[in-house]
Amino acid sequence: MNNTLSPNTITRIQTYLTQQRQEMLALLEKLVLVESPSLRPESQAGIQSILQAALKTLDYEVERIPGQTSGGQLYAAPQHLPADRPQQLLIGHCDTVWPVGTLKEMPLIMEENIVRGPGVYDMKAGLVQMIYALKAIQMLQLKTAVTPLIFINSDEEIGSIESTPHIRRLAKMVNRAFILEPALGPTGKLKTARKGVGQYEIVVHGRAAHAGLDPEKGVSAILEMAHIIQTLFALNEPETGVSVNVGIIEGGLQPNVIAPQSRAVVDVRVPTHEDAARIEQAILTLPSVLPDVTLTINGRINRPPLERTPANQALWQTAQSLGQRFGLTLDEGLAGGGSDGNTTSLYTATLDGLGAVGDGAHARHEFIYIDKWLERCTLLALLLLSPPAEQ
Numbered sequence: 001m002n003n004t005l006s007p008n009t010i011t012r013i014q015t016y017l018t019q020q021r022q023e024m025l026a027l028l029e030k031l032v033l034v035e036s037p038s039l040r041p042e043s044q045a046g047i048q049s050i051l052q053a054a055l056k057t058l059d060y061e062v063e064r065i066p067g068q069t070s071g072g073q074l075y076a077a078p079q080h081l082p083a084d085r086p087q088q089l090l091i092g093h094c095d096t097v098w099p100v101g102t103l104k105e106m107p108l109i110m111e112e113n114i115v116r117g118p119g120v121y122d123m124k125a126g127l128v129q130m131i132y133a134l135k136a137i138q139m140l141q142l143k144t145a146v147t148p149l150i151f152i153n154s155d156e157e158i159g160s161i162e163s164t165p166h167i168r169r170l171a172k173m174v175n176r177a178f179i180l181e182p183a184l185g186p187t188g189k190l191k192t193a194r195k196g197v198g199q200y201e202i203v204v205h206g207r208a209a210h211a212g213l214d215p216e217k218g219v220s221a222i223l224e225m226a227h228i229i230q231t232l233f234a235l236n237e238p239e240t241g242v243s244v245n246v247g248i249i250e251g252g253l254q255p256n257v258i259a260p261q262s263r264a265v266v267d268v269r270v271p272t273h274e275d276a277a278r279i280e281q282a283i284l285t286l287p288s289v290l291p292d293v294t295l296t297i298n299g300r301i302n303r304p305p306l307e308r309t310p311a312n313q314a315l316w317q318t319a320q321s322l323g324q325r326f327g328l329t330l331d332e333g334l335a336g337g338g339s340d341g342n343t344t345s346l347y348t349a350t351l352d353g354l355g356a357v358g359d360g361a362h363a364r365h366e367f368i369y370i371d372k373w374l375e376r377c378t379l380l381a382l383l384l385l386s387p388p389a390e391q
C-alpha cells in the first residue's frame, strides 16, 4: 500500500475539495459561459485560454496544438517533468454539441445541488475535476508516483479526427489513461466498456431511363438500395449488442425517371474487435442483387471498441477499492457511444466515465449533481496518487 493514501490523506483531500466548492463552481461557470461547439473551430480559443490559465497555476507547461479543421488541442505537462517516472494521461474535451447561442434558450442555472447548462455534463465539469484533483495534490503537497499529463481536444464530438494521432502517441507512452467523460446513468457507473463506432456510405449506381417510355432500359438504384437496406438491417444482433442502422437515404431525380443513383449512410456499433472485423467485412463486400448495378462503399470503424481487457479491469478494481475507502460504492457499465478511451485502450490501461454524475448528454435537460461531482474529484485525486500498474 502506498503510504501517501493513508485515511488521513483521503480526509484531507475531501476537506480541501469541499472548501474549493465555490471556486470549482466559478471555474465551471466560466467554462460553460464560453460556448464551444466543435463545428466552430474559432469558438475554441476562449475556453482554451481559460483552461491554459488554470493549468499554469498548477505549474504546468501548456502547449497549444493548432488545428487544421478543428479548433486545435491543448497538451500540458509539469514544468519539471521527472524523466525516470512512469506517466499517466488525463483526457478531456472542451468542445460541445451545442451551437453558439444555445445559452439563450438553455441558460446556466445553479441550484442547491445541481448545475444545468450546455456542455456542463459532457464534459466541462470533468475538465474542472481534472484541474482540482491536481490542485488538491499540489496544495496538500502530496507526491504522485506516476506523473500526470493532460490532453484536451476540441474535436471529440465530431469523431476526434485531428486529435486521434496525438492521443495514440501519448497513450503509447503512458502507464494508464483516465477519461473524464461523464459517468453512466443516475448512479454514475464508470465506463469499463464502450462499443466501437463506425460509419459507412453506400452509393448505388444504376441507369436512368424514362419511367413511362422505356423503363426496361433503366436499372433502378432505388430498388437495389431497397434490397441493400434489408440486408443491412438483418446484420443487427440484439443478443450480442451489434447494431446497424441505415440513418440516411437519398436518391433519384424525378418520379418519371428510373433512378440512376441512390445513397445511404449507415451507423454501426460493435462490442468487440471481432464483431468490428466481421461487420466491416460484411458491409464492404455487400453483394449487388440487380444486374448492371455497381456499388461504391466507403467507411470504417472509426472508434474501435473499448473492451474489458485485464489491464482495464485492474484499473477499474483500483478505482472500486479506492472508492470504498471513503464510502463511495462504484459500479461499472457499458456505453453505446465511443470516446477517446476507445483509442487509448488499444495501447494502455484505460478507465472512462470518471467525470461528473448527472444526466442529459446532448439533451436539453443536461445537468450535474454538485455533491457527487466533488466525490468524483476525490476519486480522481486518489487514482492519480495510486502506484503504477506493473507492466
Ligand SMILES: [Zn+2]
Pocket (backbone or CB within 6 Å): 093, 122, 123, 156, 181, 182
Ligand atoms: Zn463527451
